[in-house]
Amino acid sequence: MRWILKQEPLDSEIAHLSEVLKVEPLLAKLLLLRGIQNYEEARAFFRPSLDDLHDPFLMKDMLKAVDRIELAIQNEERILVFGDYDVDGTTAVALMASYLRTITPYVDTYIPDRYKEGYGVSSAGIDYASDNEMSLIIALDCGIKSVGLVDYAKTKGIDFIICDHHLPGSKIPNAVAVLDPKQDDCNYPYNELCGCGVGFKLIQALSSKRGFTVEDLVPYLDLVATAIGADIVPITGENRVLAYFGLKVINENPRPGIKALMSLYKQSHFSITDIVFKVAPKINAAGRIEHGKFAVALLTDFTLEEALLTAEQIVSFNEERRELDQDITEEALRQIIDHQEINKKSTVVFNPSWHKGVIGIVASRLIETYYRPTLVFTRSGDVLAASARSVKNFDVYEAIEACSEYLIQFGGHMYAAGLTIREDQFDAFKEKFEMVVSSTITEEQLIPELEIDAVVDFSQFTERFSRILKQFEPFGPENLAPVFLTKAVYDTGYIQTLGKDNEHVKMFVKQDATDVGYPAIGFGFGAWKDKLDKRQLFDVVYSLEENKWKETSKLQLQIKDMQLS
Template identity: 60%
Template sequence: MRWTIKPKPKQEEIDALANALKVDDLVAQLLLQRGISTYDEAKKFFRPQLEDLHDPFLMKDMDIAVNRIEEAIANGENILVFGDYDVDGTTAVALVSSYLLSYYPNVATYIPDRYDEGYGVSFKGIDFAEDNGFTLIIALDCGVKAVDKVAYAKEKEIDFIICDHHRPGTILPNAVAVLDPKREDCSYPYDELCGCGVGFKLIQALGSRKGETIDDLVYYLDLLATAIGADIVPITGENRILAYYGLQVINEQPRIGFKAIINQINKKVLTITDVVFIIAPRINAAGRMKHGQHAVNLLTETNMDQAIKFASEIEKFNTDRRGLDQEITHEALVQIIENQEEEGFTSVVYKDTWHKGVIGIVASRLTETYYRPTLVFTKSGDRLAASARSVKGFDVYNALEGCSDYIEQFGGHKYAAGLTLLEEQYNNFKHQFEKVVKESIDPQLLTPEITVDAVIELQDINPKLMRILKQFAPYGPGNMSPIFMAENLQDTGYAKGVGNEAAHLKLSAVQQGSHKIDGIGFNMGDKLNLVTSRKPFNAVFSIDENEWQGNVSLQLKLKDIK
C-alpha cells in the first residue's frame, strides 16, 4: 500500500478555527481538511438540521411531477411505483409507495426480475401496467436512459415520472417529468442524492402541497439512510443531514421490517457501517437470490409477526448468497491466476454458470485482491452480462464508453457499472477494455492508497478526542473516518496472531516513549514479523473503542504497518 498524507492546512487557519470552536489543533485540522473553516460551518457539520434541506421544487421538473401525481389522484388513476432490485431501488419503492398509500389507495409496486427482465425499466413491466390498468408509472433509481421503454409506454397511453440519479445520456426519455440532479439543465444545489433520495424529494414536494413539514416525513428516513449507505454516495451536504436523522430513526423508532432484521443480530446501536454491512446485504439478497419484491414486502410490512416471517426468509437468501459468493470468488481467482500473462491492467473473468445475482460482489472481492479495474461476466439469456468495479481514482464508466463498439448496453457510476454484450464480442471487448485502461490509467492507481489525515503522537489519543471524533459520524465518501499515522512505535513483546489461522494481528500494547495503547489489525497476521523483537515501525490506523467484559478502552484499529 502507498501512504499519502493529506496536506496540512496553514497554521493561521488552524489557529483561527481552533480558537473559534475552543478545540485543539488536531480537531481544527481535521475539520479544515473537510472544507469546514468557520464556526457556522462547524455547527452545521456537528449539528445537522432538517430545516437546512433544500426546497425540492429547485429540482428541474419537480412542479410538473407533483402536478401529474395530484391529477392522477384527483382522477382516481392507478399509479405503479417501479424501482430497481437493489437496496437503493427497493428502499425507494417502499418509501414512495408507502407515502402515497398513506392517503391514496390506488397504488401498487413493481420490481423487475433481475434474471428475466434485467436492470431498470422493462417492457414486461410496462405490459404489466397496461394489463392492470395503470396510467402512471413512477420509476425510481432507474429510467433516465430508458428512451425506448418510455416511448413504448407512451404508445400505450401510460405516463412516466422518472426519479433517477445516474448520468443521463445525450437524449432524455420523453417522460412527463425527469427528476435527476445530474441533468445538465438542472440547477438543484446538491447533485449527489441517491435514487431513494430523489424519491424522498418527490414526497417532500407532495407533502408541502398538503401543508406537511419535514418533521412529518422523518418516519421515512430510515429507508433513505440505508440507501445512502448502501449506494456509497457522498455523505456530505444534504446526504449527511438525511443519513444523520435516518440513523436516529433506525436506532430509536425503526419501521417494523427493520426491527425484524435488527432482532436477528446482537447490536445495540447501529452506525452507517452496520447499515452497509448488516441491513443492506440482507435487503440486497432478496433481489440477488429470489426477487426484489420480497425486500419491498418486508420494508412496507406493518405486522410484526409477518415481518419476522419475511425477515427469516431474507436471512436464508443472504446465507445462500454468501455461500455462492465464496464459491464463485474462488473460481474467479483461479481463472485470474491461470490467465495472468494476459491481464496487466485489468481483471476480466467469465463463466456461463455463475449466478448473476452475486457477480457484483465477486467483482468487488477481486478488486480488493488484485486492485485492478475488474469485470465479472456470466450468461444471461442469449447475452453475457457483467458487473464492473473500479479502483480509487479511475472512472470505469468512461472506460466502458471507450469500448462501446462491443457493448449492447451499459450504465452506472464512476466506480461501479453493469453491461450486456453478445457472446461473440466477449474477446474483442476484453482486449479493448485492457487497451483503454492501459492507455488511460495512472499506474500508481493500481497500488492501493491509504490517505492519512494527520501524523499524531500516541499521547494525543484520549477519551476527549474520541468523543469529538464520534461526532464526525456518519462516515462515508466525502467524510471518511479519520486515519492517523504514528512513527517510531514498538511492540512491548506481547504481539501475536489471533483468530482462525492467526489471521489477525493483536498488539498488547504498542509503545511510543512512555505512552502505550493496544492495537488490532484485521487480516494483518502476516505482518507479525515486522513488529517482533521490539523492532521500530510506523503504523496507519483509525481510533476505535474496544469493549471487553463491560470495560471500554481505546485502541488502534490498524490499517497498515511499515
C-alpha cells in the same frame, strides 16, 4: 499500499479555526480537510438540523409531479410505484408506496426481475401497469434515460413521473415530471441525493401541500439513511442531515423490516458502517438471488412478526449469495493463476455457470488480491454479460468504451460498469481490453493508495478529542473516518492471532516516545505476529473506533497498514 499524506492546511488557518471553535489544533485540521472553514459551517456540520433541508419545490418539475399525483388521488386512479432491484431502488419504492398508502388505497409496487428484465424501467413493467388499469407510474432510482419506454407508456395511456439521480442522456424522457437534480437546467442546490433521497423530496413536497411539516416525515428516514449508506453517495449537505436523523430512527424506532434485520446482531447501536456491511447486503441479496419484491415486502411489513418471517427468507438468500460469492471468487483466482495472468494490467475472467447476481461482488473481491481493473463474465441467455470494477483514478467505463467494436451494449461510470458481448467476441475483447488498460494505466494506479489525515502521537487523543471526533459521524464518502499515522510503536507482549486461519491480529500497542497505549486490531494482518515479537518498532496507519463491551467503551485502533520503523 502507498501512504499519501493529505495536503496540510496552512498553520494560520489551523490556528484561526482552533481559536474560533475552541478546539485542539488537530480537530481544527481535520475540519479544514473536510472543507469546514468557519463557525457557521462547523455548526451545520456538528448540529445537523431538519431546517437545513432545502425547499423541495426548488427542484425542477416538482410542482408538476405534486399536481399530477394529487389529480390521481382525487380521481382514484391506480398508481404503480416502480423501482430498481438494489437497496436504493427497493427502499425508494417502500418509502413512496408506504407514504402514498396513507392517502389512497390504489397503490401497487413493481420491481423488475434482474435476469428477465434487467436494470431500470421495463416494457414488462409498463404492460403490468396497463393490464391492471394503472394510469400513473412513479419510477424511482431509474428512468432518466428511458426515453422510448416513457413514449411506449403514453401509447397505453400511462403517465410517468421520474425520480432519478443518475446522469441524464442527451434527451430527457417526455414524462409529466422529471425529478433529477443532475439535469443541467435544474437549479436545486444539492445534486448528490440518492434515488431514495429524491423520492423523499417528493413526499416532502406532497406533505407540505397537505399542511404537514418535514418533522412529520422523520419516521421514513430510516429508509433514506439505509439507501444513502448503501449507494455510497457523499455524506455532505442534505445527505448528512438525512443520514443523521435517519440513523436516530434506526437506533430508536426503526420500521419492523429494518428492526428484524438488526435483531440478527447483538448490538444496541448501529452506525452507517453497520448499515452498509450488515443490513444493506441482506436487502440486496433478494434481488441478486431471488427477486427484489422480497426486499420491498420486508420494508413495508406492518408487524415485527411478519417482518421476521420475511427476513428469514432474505437471510437465506444472503447465505446463498455469500456461498456463491466465495466459491466463484476462489474459482476466478485459480483461473488467473492457471492462465498465467498474474502479471497482467487487467483481470478478465469468464465461466458460463457463474451466477450473474454476484459477479459484481466477485470483481470487487478480485481487486483485493490483484489490484487492477477487473471484469467478471458469465453467460446470460445467448450472450455473455460482465460486471466491471476499477481501481482509484482509473476510468474503466472509458476503457470499455475503447473496445466498443466488440460490445452489444454497455453502461456505468468511472468505477463500475456492465456490458454484454457475443461469446465468439470474448477472446478478442479480452485482448483489446488488456491492451487499452496497459497503455493508459500508470504503475502508481496499480498500487492501492492510503490517504492519511494527520501524523499524530497517541497523547493527542484526549477524552475531549474522542468525544468531539464522535460528532464527525455519520462517516461516508467525502466525510470518511479520519486516518492517522503514528510512528515508532510496539506491541507490549499481548499480540495474538484471531480467525479460523489465524488471518487477523490483536495486540496492545504503545508509542515509544509517549508511553501511551491502545488496543489494536488488524484484519488480514495475521502474518505480522512473528515480525512484531520482541518489541519491534513499527509505524501504524489506522482509524479510531469505539470498542464497546457491556457498559464500558474504549478507544481501539483499526489497523489499515503497517511497516517496520
